[in-house]
Amino acid sequence: MSRLVLSSGELRILEGLRLNPRKSFSGRVRGERLTKKKGVSIEFADYREYSEGDDLRHLDWNVLARLEHAVVKTYRDEEDLAVHLLLDVSASMSFGEPSKLDYAKRLACAFAYVALAGGDAVYPRAVGARQQPAAALRGRSSFPRVAMWATGLAPEGTQALSSDLRAFASTGSRPGLAVIVTDAMDRDAAQGVRILAGRGHEVCVVQVLSEVELRPDLEGDLRLLDVEGRGAVEITANSITLKAYADSLALHNASLAEECLRMGGRYTLVVAGTPLDQVVKNVFKREGWVAA
Amino acid sequence: MSFQNAAALLWLIPLGGIIVALYILRMRRKDVLVPATFLWPERTDEVRANALFQRLRFSWLLVLQLLAMSLFVLALARPQTLQRGLAGTTTVVVLDASASMGATDAKPTRFDAAVEIVRGMIASANAGDQLMLIEAGPSPRVVFPLSSDPAAQRRALQAVRRSDAPSDIEEALRLATARVGEVDGSKIVLLSDGVFNEVENFASGKAELVYHKLGTQRKNVAIEALGSTEGPDGRIVYCGVKNHALDESRVEITILADGEPINSEVATIASNKTWGRTFPAPPGVKVIEARINSDDILSADDYAVTVIDPGASLRVLLVSPGDIFLERALSLDPRVTLDKASEVPESERAGTAGTGSYDVVVFDGAQETAVKARGVLTFGMAGASSGVVSLGRSPSFDFLRADEHDVMRGVNLRGVYIENVERVTAKPAGRVVAEGSSGPLIVVSETDKRQVFVGFSPLDSDFPLQTGFPIFVANALDYLAGSTVSDSFAILAGQQFQLPASTDQPATLTGPDGGATRVEPLQGRYIVSGVDRVGTYALQAGDREVTVYAQLRDDLESSVNSQDFVSIKKNKVAAVSDLRRYSDFWKPLALLALLVLGVEWWMYARRS
Numbered sequence: 020m021s022r023l024v025l026s027s028g029e030l031r032i033l034e035g036l037r038l039n040p041r042k043s044f045s046g047r048v049r050g051e052r053l054t055k056k057k058g059v060s061i062e063f064a065d066y067r068e069y070s071e072g073d074d075l076r077h078l079d080w081n082v083l084a085r086l087e088h089a090v091v092k093t094y095r096d097e098e099d100l101a102v103h104l105l106l107d108v109s110a111s112m113s114f115g116e117p118s119k120l121d122y123a124k125r126l127a128c129a130f131a132y133v134a135l136a137g138g139d140a141v142y143p144r145a146v147g148a149r150q151q152p153a154a155a156l157r158g159r160s161s162f163p164r165v166a167m168w169a170t171g172l173a174p175e176g177t178q179a180l181s182s183d184l185r186a187f188a189s190t191g192s193r194p195g196l197a198v199i200v201t202d203a204m205d206r207d208a209a210q211g212v213r214i215l216a217g218r219g220h221e222v223c224v225v226q227v228l229s230e231v232e233l234r235p236d237l238e239g240d241l242r243l244l245d246v247e248g249r250g251a252v253e254i255t256a257n258s259i260t261l262k263a264y265a266d267s268l269a270l271h272n273a274s275l276a277e278e279c280l281r282m283g284g285r286y287t288l289v290v291a292g293t294p295l296d297q298v299v300k301n302v303f304k305r306e307g308w309v310a311a
Numbered sequence: 312m313s314f315q316n317a318a319a320l321l322w323l324i325p326l327g328g329i330i331v332a333l334y335i336l337r338m339r340r341k342d343v344l345v346p347a348t349f350l351w352p353e354r355t356d357e358v359r360a361n362a363l364f365q366r367l368r369f370s371w372l373l374v375l376q377l378l379a380m381s382l383f384v385l386a387l388a389r390p391q392t393l394q395r396g397l398a399g400t401t402t403v404v405v406l407d408a409s410a411s412m413g414a415t416d417a418k419p420t421r422f423d424a425a426v427e428i429v430r431g432m433i434a435s436a437n438a439g440d441q442l443m444l445i446e447a448g449p450s451p452r453v454v455f456p457l458s459s460d461p462a463a464q465r466r467a468l469q470a471v472r473r474s475d476a477p478s479d480i481e482e483a484l485r486l487a488t489a490r491v492g493e494v495d496g497s498k499i500v501l502l503s504d505g506v507f508n509e510v511e512n513f514a515s516g517k518a519e520l521v522y523h524k525l526g527t528q529r530k531n532v533a534i535e536a537l538g539s540t541e542g543p544d545g546r547i548v549y550c551g552v553k554n555h556a557l558d559e560s561r562v563e564i565t566i567l568a569d570g571e572p573i574n575s576e577v578a579t580i581a582s583n584k585t586w587g588r589t590f591p592a593p594p595g596v597k598v599i600e601a602r603i604n605s606d607d608i609l610s611a612d613d614y615a616v617t618v619i620d621p622g623a624s625l626r627v628l629l630v631s632p633g634d635i636f637l638e639r640a641l642s643l644d645p646r647v648t649l650d651k652a653s654e655v656p657e658s659e660r661a662g663t664a665g666t667g668s669y670d671v672v673v674f675d676g677a678q679e680t681a682v683k684a685r686g687v688l689t690f691g692m693a694g695a696s697s698g699v700v701s702l703g704r705s706p707s708f709d710f711l712r713a714d715e716h717d718v719m720r721g722v723n724l725r726g727v728y729i730e731n732v733e734r735v736t737a738k739p740a741g742r743v744v745a746e747g748s749s750g751p752l753i754v755v756s757e758t759d760k761r762q763v764f765v766g767f768s769p770l771d772s773d774f775p776l777q778t779g780f781p782i783f784v785a786n787a788l789d790y791l792a793g794s795t796v797s798d799s800f801a802i803l804a805g806q807q808f809q810l811p812a813s814t815d816q817p818a819t820l821t822g823p824d825g826g827a828t829r830v831e832p833l834q835g836r837y838i839v840s841g842v843d844r845v846g847t848y849a850l851q852a853g854d855r856e857v858t859v860y861a862q863l864r865d866d867l868e869s870s871v872n873s874q875d876f877v878s879i880k881k882n883k884v885a886a887v888s889d890l891r892r893y894s895d896f897w898k899p900l901a902l903l904a905l906l907v908l909g910v911e912w913w914m915y916a917r918r919s
Contacts, residue, residue, distance in 0.1 A: 111346035204347035232346055242340040245348040252348045253340055258917075263352040271350060 024128040024166045029295050033129055036299075037137040038102060039310040040196045040221050041283055066090045100139040101155075101195025103220065104131055104165075105187065106172065109147030110246045111204040113174035115229025115291045122291040123200040123227045124169040129295060130198050131156075131165040133309055142192070143168050146183040146201070148176025152190075177247045180204075184211030194219030197284075202227055203271075204247075209278035216282035223285040223308065224275065230290065235264065315389035315895075322384045330376050335367045375911035382904035386897040399498040401441045403457070403487040403518070404429055406471060407503030407525075408448040409478035410804070410868040414504070414608040416528040421873075422473040425502040425525050432500075433464045443490060447483035447503075448474045449805035449843060457490055474843035475611040475863045476805025480507045484515075484879075492516025505874025505886070506867060513879055524886035526873030530556040532605045533612035533869035535585055539592055539599060539619050546592040546619060550601050554580035555870045562586070563604040568596040592619065598799060598860070611845045612869045616801045616860040623797035624648060625788060626668060628684070630655055631675035634768075636775030637690075640784035641673065643838075645800035645808035645859065647788065655680055661696070671791045676768050686761045686791025688784075691733055691768035698756030699735035699764050708732040708767070709748040716744040718755055718763060718786045721834035722779040729772040735764065755790065763787045782834050785809055804861040807840040810850065818852035 025033075069078060069089035077091045106127045112120035127143075134141045140155045143165055153168055180201055197220040205211070216222045237256035244251045254260050272288060279286035287302050303309045314320065345351070406429060412422035429444060436442055442464060443457040455467035484499065491497035497518040504526040536551035548568075554560045559581045566574040573593060578586045592599060597620045603613045618624060625646040629638065632653060641649050650669070659667050659682050667683030674680075679687065679694035693701045710724045724745055737743050737754045741764075745753035754764045769775045774783075789811060802808055812818070812832035820839060821827045823846025830837045830850070839859075842848050848859040863869070876883040 114346050202346060206347075206349045235345075237343065240340045241343045243343050243345045243348050243351055246344045246346055250348055251342075252351045252353055254351055254353070260352060264350055267350045267352070 024125055024169055025132065025295070029125075029129070030132060032296050032299055033132050034136065035311055036133045036304075036309040037311075038100065038130070038134050038139060038196060039307055040100065041285075042221055065093045067093055100134070100137075101193040102130070102134040102139045102141045103187075103192065103195055103197040104134075104141055104143045105146045105184070105197060105199040105201070106143070106169065107147045107176075107180060107199070107201030107203075108145045108150075108172045108174055109176040109178065109180065109202075109204070110174050111202055112147070112227075113246070114202075114231055116231075117292055118174065119202050119227045119229050119291045120172065120174045122289075123202075123225075124172065125295060126225055126227065126289070126298070127198070127200045128162075128166055128169050129299070130200075132159075132162050134196075135159050135162050135165070140195075141165060142195075144187065145172055145176070146187065146199070147178050147180055149178065179207065179247075181207035181211035181214075184215050188215045188218045188220075196221050196223060198223045198225065200225045200227060202232070203275055206271075208271075209275045212275065212278050212284065213282060216284060221284055222279055222282060224279050224287075226272065226275065226286070226288045227291050228288065229292075232268070233290065235261065237261070312390055312392050315391060317388055319384060319387040319389075322387065323381060326380050326384065327377060330373065330380060331367065334370065334373050372911055372914060375907055375914070379904045379907040379911060382900050382907060386900040386904065389895060389897050390900070391895050399496060399519075400437075400439070401457070401491055401494050401497035402432070403443040403445060403491050403497070403499050404432065405445045405447050405480070405483045405487055405499060405501045405503070406454070407478055407480065407501070407507070408446050408471065408473045409480075409503075409506065410473075410475045410611045410863050410865065411504050411506040411609065411871045412473055412525070413475065413611055414526055414528070414531070414871045416526050416530070416608045416871075416873075420473070421504050421525040426468065426471055428502055428523065429468060430465070433461050433468070436461065443487070444468065444471070445483050445486055446471050447478045447480050448472075449476045449479060450840075451479055451483035451486050453486070472843075474805050475845040475861070476803060476843055477865050477868055478507060481510045481513055484510060484513045484520075488514065488516050488518060491518045494518065501877070503877070504871070505877045506870060506872060507877075508867065509878040509881075511880060515879075520879065520884055522877050522884045522886050524873055524875065526871065528608055529870060529872040530558075530560070531607040531609045531612070531869055531871045532556065532560050532562050532580065532603060533609070533863075533866075534601050534603060534615040535864075535866065535869070536587070537599065537601045537615040537617050539617055542591075544591065545594065546596075547589050548592045548599050548617075549587065549589040550615075551585050551587040552578065552580065552603055553585040553866070553869070554582060555872070556607070557582050560605055560607065564588075565602045565604070566590070567600040567602070568593050569598050570600070597623075600860075609869065609871050611804070611863045612865075614845055615862050615864065618797065618799045618801045618860065620797040620799055623799050623801070625670050625792050626650070627788070628652060628655070628659065628669040628672045629675065630672060630677045632677070634675050634770060636769055636780065637673070637675055637784070640775075640781040641788070643781055643807060643809045644785055644788050645802045645806070645810070646792070646797070653677070655682055659683055671788060676770070679764075684760070685793065686763075686788075688763045688765075688787050688791060690765045691731075691771065693733060693735055693764060697735075697764050698738050698741035698758075698762045699751065699754050700738060702734040702736060702750070705732045705734045705749040706730060708752070710752065711746050711748060713745040713753075714743070716742075716755065718753065718783070718790050719744050720782075720786055721836065722783045722786065723777075724752070724774070724779070727772055727774050727777060729767050729774070731768075731771045732766045735766060761791050761793065763791065778834065781809065782836055785811070785836060798856065799858045799860070801860040801862060802842065803865075804845050804863050805843045806861075807838065808842075808859075809836045809838045810852070810857060811835065812837050812852060813855065814853045816853055818850050821849045821851070823847055 069091045079090050079092050082090050104127050131141050136159050140157050142155050143153045197215055203226045212222050240255050242251050242253050276286040406425055414421050417424035441457045441459050444454040446452045446454050454471055455464050487499045495517050499518045499520045501522045532554050535553040539546050539548045561579050563577045574590055580586045599617050601615045626648050629651045641647050661681035661683055669684045671686040672682045672684040674689040678692040679689040679697050681696035693699050708729045713719045734749050735751055737751050740758050741754045741756040743751040743754050752766045756762045774780050812835050818830040818837050819827050820830050830839055842861045845861055845863050850857040875886050
C-alpha cells in the first residue's frame with residue numbers, strides 16, 4: 020500500500036468534491052460550510068433590532084434612513100463540519116482478497132481527502148479495537164497524516180462494532196457526519212447506528228464485504244470459528260446451508276440499511292476490490308454523498 | 312414366511328448399531344475461520360468421521376440407510392413363502408396316464424386332477440421358470456418341452472390323454488432325467504397314484520424327485536379272467552372277477568356271446584377274493600364279452616372280451632434263454648398269446664399224451680426238438696425234427712439272395728450283419744427262401760406241420776435292429792398259423808400290433824368314441840398303435856374290416872391302490888402331502904434395497 024493510500028489519479032477524481040450532509044452542524048472554527056448559527060459571512064440571513072454593541076458595519080443604513088429605525092443585518096455563519104471517520108479494524112476486516120481493511124482504508128482516506136479539501140475537520144477513529152482517538156485534522160495538508168494513520172491500522176480488534184459505536188457516542192464528541200467504513204459483522208450493528216444517530220450525528224455507513232462473504236466457497240462438514248472469538252458453529256456446507264446463510268446475510272444487511280435511512284443517514288454496500296472511481300461515480304455522486 | 316438362512320438376520324444388530332453409532336458419534340469437523348458465525352445456521356446432516364458421542368437426532372438419511380440395510384439383510388436371510396404349486400425353476404412333470412389314473416376317487420378322475428395340478432403349476436410359475444411335461448402312458452410322450460411359455464404349455468396340455476393300459480413310468484422318469492438330470496436345483500415331479508412296478512433302473516442325477524400322490528381309495532372290482540377252452544361237451548367259457556376293495560362288494564356280472572346276453576348274475580365278493588364261474592359257450596359263437604356293474608371307481612376293467620375264433624388267437628411258446636427283441640416282435644401280432652420257457656415242457660413234446668397247448672413254438676438259442684404244435688420257428692440250432700440237416704457252424708456269412716415267398720415279403724437281408732451261422736442243407740420237404748455264401752439261410756418246410764428255420768440267432772446279428780425283423784416274425788407267424796386268419800382280435804389296451812396289408816392304401820382305425828385315424832401301410836403291414844382305451848375298434852383296410860377288442864387285463868392297475876411311497880431302485884420316495892412350495896423372494900428385496908439406497912443418494916446429493 021502506498022504511503023498516501025490513494026493514487027494521484029484517484030486524488031484527482033476526488034478533487035473538487037465536497038461532502039454533502041443532509042443536515043447542518045455547528046462548527047468551532049470558521050470554515051467554508053454554512054451553519055444555522057447567525058454569524059458573519061456574505062450570505063444574508065435576517066434582520067433584527069439594533070442593540071448596543073452591535074457591529075455598526077452590519078447596520079442597514081438604508082432602512083435607518085428610510086424608516087428611522089435601526090436594524091442590523093444578520094448573516095448565516097460559515098463554520099467547519101466535523102467529519103468523524105470511523106474505520107472498522109476488527110479482525111473480521113482481514114478477510115477477502117484484497118482484504119476488506121485495505122479497501123476500507125482507501126475508502127476512508129477518500130472521504131478524508133474530500134473533507135479536508137472542503138475545509139472540514141476530520142476526526143479519524145478506529146473502531147473495533149481500543150485505540151486513542153486522533154486529533155482533529157484540517158486542511159488538505161493534513162491528508163498525509165490521515166493516510167499515515169490509516170496505514171498503521173491492522174485488523175486485530177475483537178471489540179464488537181456496536182459497543183465501540185456506543186462508546187464513541189458517549190464521549191460527547193461534536194455532532195457531525197459520522198462516516199463508518201465497516202463490514203458490520205456484528206449482530207447489533209444497527210443498534211450502534213441508532214445510538215450514534217441519536218446523539219446528533221448523521222451516520223453514513225459504507226459496508227465493505229468481500230466475495231468470500233457474499234458467496235462463501237465452503238463444502239463438507241465444518242466447524243466455523245468466529246475470527247473475533249464469538250463462538251463456533253457446526254455445519255454441513257451444502258446448498259441448503261449456503262442458502263440459509265445468504266438469506267441471513269441479506270436480512271442482516273437490510274436491517275442495517277433500514278436503520279441508517281430511518282435515522283436520516285446513508286448506507287451503501289461495496290464489494291471489496293471495486294475500483295474507487297466506480298464507487299465515487301456510481302454511489303457517492305449518484306446518491307448525493309458528495310457534491311461537486 | 313420363513314427364512315432359508317435365518318442366522319443372517321443377526322447381522323441386523325451389528326450393522327444397525329454401526330449406522331446408529333455413526334450418527335450418535337460427534338463429528339470431527341474441519342475448523343474454518345469466518346468473519347462472523349451469527350449468520351450461519353446450525354445445520355449438520357451427514358456423518359463421516361466421528362469422535363465423541365452426541366444426541367441422536369432424527370434424520371431421513373439415517374432412516375433410509377437403516378431401511379436399506381434391513382432390506383439387504385432380509386435378502387441375505389433368503390426369505391421364502393409358501394405358494395401354491397410344486398414347480399421349481401426347472402421342472403419336469405411326469406404325468407401318469409395309466410389305467411388306474413382313471414379311478415374316480417379324485418373328481419372327476421385321478422388323471423384329470425393331475426392335469427389340473429399341472430395347469431396350476433403353469434399358472435403359478437414365475438417368469439423364467441422352465442417347465443416340461445411328459446405323459447407317461449404305455450409309451451412316454453413329451454407333451455411340451457422344457458420352456459417358459461405358459462400359453463404354449465396350456466395349449467399342449469389340452470392334448471394329454473389317459474390310456475387304459477399300464478404306464479411305463481421308468482422310461483418316462485429316465486426321459487425326464489435325460490433332460491434335467493444335470494441341472495442344479497431342478498425337479499422331477501411325478502403325478503401318479505403310485506400304481507406301477509418298482510422302478511429299477513433310474514437315477515435322478517442332480518434333480519430332486521418329488522412324488523405327489525393322487526387317489527385315496529381302492530374300491531374296485533375287476534374282471535380278472537375271461538377265456539374259453541374246449542371241453543368234452545363243447546367249448547367252456549370261464550370268467551373270474553376279483554374284488555380289490557377293502558370291503559365286500561356286490562357285483563352284477565353279465566356274459567354276452569356275440570353281443571347277446573347268455574348269463575347274468577349278482578355276486579357278493581369278499582375283500583380281495585375272486586368270484587369265478589364256468590359255463591358252456593353257445594355253439595358257433597365267436598366273441599364272448601363280460602361286463603360287470605358295480606359301484607367301483609375304475610370302469611376300464613369292468614369289461615373283458617375273448618375271441619373264440621381259431622384264427623383270432625395264436626398261442627405261442629418261446630423257448631429261449633431270453634431275447635427281448637424277439638419277444639416284442641411276437642407280441643406285435645394281435646393274435647399272439649405269448650408264453651416263455653427255457654425248455655419245452657414235457658406235455659408239449661411230440662409223442663407224449665394229450666394235445667398241445669400251443670399253436671406255434673419258437674426256438675431261439677435252444678436246440679429244436681419235436682413238439683406237438685402245428686408250427687415251429689427255429690433260430691440258429693437245428694434239431695432232428697427240423698426241415699434241415701446241420702452241417703456245423705460257420706463263423707461268418709454273406710447274404711446272397713432271397714426267393715419270393717410269403718415269409719420273405721417286405722424283408723431285405725442285404726447288408727444285415729450275421730455271424731456264427733449254422734450251416735445246413737435242406738431236407739427234401741424244405742425250400743430255401745434265403746441263401747448265403749455258406750448255404751441255405753432260411754428254409755421253410757411243410758409236412759404234417761409247418762416249420763421255418765433261420766440259420767442264426769437274432770442276437771448273433773443286427774437283424775433285430777432292422778425294420779424287416781418284426782415283419783419277418785409276423786410273416787413267419789402268418790405262415791406257421793396256416794390259413795386260419797380271423798377278422799376279430801382281442802388285444803390289451805395300449806398294445807401296438809400289426810396286420811398284413813393287402814393294398815398300398817391306408818387303413819382307417821375307428822375308435823370306440825367314433826374318432827378315426829389313418830394307418831399307413833409299411834412294407835406290406837399296418838403297424839397300428841393308439842388303441843389305448845378299452846372298447847371296440849374297427850380297422851377298415853380296403854375291403855377287409857377287422858374288429859379289434861381292446862381290454863384291460865392288469866391286476867396291478869385294477870388294484871387302484873394309491874401308494875404313499877413309490878419304490879425307486881429299492882429306495883422309498885414318500886408322497887408329498889402339501890401341494891404348496893417354498894418360493895424365494897430375495898431378489899425383489901435386494902432390488903428394493905438398491906432403490907432405497909438410490910433415494911438416499913439422491914437426497915444426499917440434493918442437499919450437497
